[in-house]
Amino acid sequence: AQTVTQSQPEMSVQEAETVTLSCTYDTSENNYYLFWYKQPPSRQMILVIRQEAYKQQNATENRFSVNFQKAAKSFSLKISDSQLGDTAMYFCAFNNFGNEKLTFGTGTRLTIIP
């Protein structure tokens, strides 16, 4: 079974600090995509960052970066210089290449404190 585990139900950090959200996953496939999605109170899932499993280089998008450890099946998200607008639920997800289904974790509720 393909699963995604987010072990931190809630986190909080002071504005401008750095925070890391953890994610582990399980798949028997070798080619897949990993994603972090943000879900603010507006409920819309917003793609934060994605990583192709065949790429060794960690993905970076402005203040957001990942630490992808394929052997350990770990995919953590680092948010630098956190801002109040980063307050949201964050979901880790993946899908196997050629499989359209996204498998999500249970989410981490992140609160940025002014």
Add this chain to the structure above:
Amino acid sequence: DAGVTQSPTHLIKTRGQQVTLRCSPKSGHDTVSWYQQALGQGPQFIFQYYEEEERQRGNFPDRFSGHQFPNYSSELNVNALLLGDSALYLCASSLVWQGDGYTFGSGTRLTVV
């Protein structure tokens, strides 16, 4: 450029009733997926439609059915509603196997009483 549009935003139904939720994909997208997100949980894949056919299905009973129209818009139908069907229903669109993620709508909040 319009994103994914879902209607209605909120809905209250009684047990045993039937409901239809609607989704218009992002312009240029041809594939629509539906997810159920229970309170405090991550979204669960229901099914995906491409070229007006169900392409893949998750572990949901036959009470959940869908349709895709020639303009790529889609409907999710749920029959014989149960209290446990109360959830946020998210629609996501993409180009067929795009691989770089999906564009999600803001969802329909369904409450079954």
